[in-house]
Amino acid sequence: MPASTPSAPPPRTHEERRAMLATMRTDTLQRIEKAVLSLFSQRDFHEVSLIDVARTAHVSLQTIYKYFGSKEVLVYAMLDVMLGRLAERMLDHLQGIDNVRERLRKTCWVTLDYMDKHPAVILLLFTAVPVSRHNQIGIYESPELMGAFRGVLKDGQARGVLNNTVSSKVLLDVFMGIIGRVILMHVVRGEQRPLVDQFDALFHIVWRAMSDD
Numbered sequence: 001m002p003a004s005t006p007s008a009p010p011p012r013t014h015e016e017r018r019a020m021l022a023t024m025r026t027d028t029l030q031r032i033e034k035a036v037l038s039l040f041s042q043r044d045f046h047e048v049s050l051i052d053v054a055r056t057a058h059v060s061l062q063t064i065y066k067y068f069g070s071k072e073v074l075v076y077a078m079l080d081v082m083l084g085r086l087a088e089r090m091l092d093h094l095q096g097i098d099n100v101r102e103r104l105r106k107t108c109w110v111t112l113d114y115m116d117k118h119p120a121v122i123l124l125l126f127t128a129v130p131v132s133r134h135n136q137i138g139i140y141e142s143p144e145l146m147g148a149f150r151g152v153l154k155d156g157q158a159r160g161v162l163n164n165t166v167s168s169k170v171l172l173d174v175f176m177g178i179i180g181r182v183i184l185m186h187v188v189r190g191e192q193r194p195l196v197d198q199f200d201a202l203f204h205i206v207w208r209a210m211s212d213d
Helices: 014-022 024-042 052-059 061-067 071-094 099-117 120-126 131-136 142-160 169-190 193-209
Strands: none
Touching: 014 061, 014 071, 024 052, 024 071, 024 120, 052 061, 052 071, 071 099, 071 142, 071 193, 099 120, 099 142, 099 169, 099 193, 120 169, 142 169, 169 193
């Protein structure tokens, strides 16, 4: 495979990357996504090279450089694509639900169900990307997802349903901290029983942590 990079610089912002990825052939993007999940969920970040990704995805190294430019950006962009699907599904399920508890319940269920079906995504998120770099994943800055979810939390606080002695950002951290840790350790331990089978008990824990009871 050629090792030279194209003269045009790779995209730098989340918006530029998304726009450029939209021009990539669907089957090419799918092969790159599959390669990233497979390689980075089984090996340490520093052990995987862009050449490894290109060979596994059956694309040229030039293509990887053109669309991503670096290994870090490649991982950020692929996680943005993967978590973007979760965000779309979550927003769709929240439509028409006004009850705060039911909105949180639905958000929790959709997240657990997605990660049960895509365990490599959580490994990629927590093992290949330092927490300090999570803001490089575009979906974390999504006003549609994070804005909507924080709106649910603020509304719950205003109604006196959720704990209002802390900010909505802290409540979001509590939710994501509990759910993220549960999902990660479930995958690391190689648990076979789906998390959604334990959903009622898990959501009860989350609700007790966030409610104003």
